[in-house]
Amino acid sequence: MDNNGNKCRICLIRDMAGKEDILSYINKTRDMLTDEDRVSNLVYEERLKKCTSCDNLLSATCMKCGCYVEIRALAQNNHCPLKKRKW
Numbered sequence: 001m002d003n004n005g006n007k008c009r010i011c012l013i014r015d016m017a018g019k020e021d022i023l024s025y026i027n028k029t030r031d032m033l034t035d036e037d038r039v040s041n042l043v044y045e046e047r048l049k050k051c052t053s054c055d056n057l058l059s060a061t062c063m064k065c066g067c068y069v070e071i072r073a074l075a076q077n078n079h080c081p082l083k084k085r086k087w
């Protein structure tokens with residue numbers, strides 16, 4: 001619960017305990033992408049910041065596309081699925 005009594009929506013996998021297998025998958029995905037296809041760390045963190053403040057995020061998953069945002073946000077060609085994209 002946060003200070004306002006809201007239940008935690010568990011924003012990112014990296015904030016969860018016992019999810020090392022998924023974290024390993026994220027790292028493998030990052031390694032598989034070429035420098036051209038992968039966003040910079042700065043852009044990646046900016047994307048995740050927008051996701052963690054989005055109402056469509058639940059348990060590290062975007063409820064609009066069903067993706068783990070930490071994986072979707074890695075690739076240059078991936079975008080937020082909303083009509084008015086957040087990234």
Ligand code: SF4
Nearest residue numbers: 051054056062080086
């Ligand atoms: S990808 Fe877009 S819609 Fe999905 S959680 Fe992130 S900001 Fe929200």
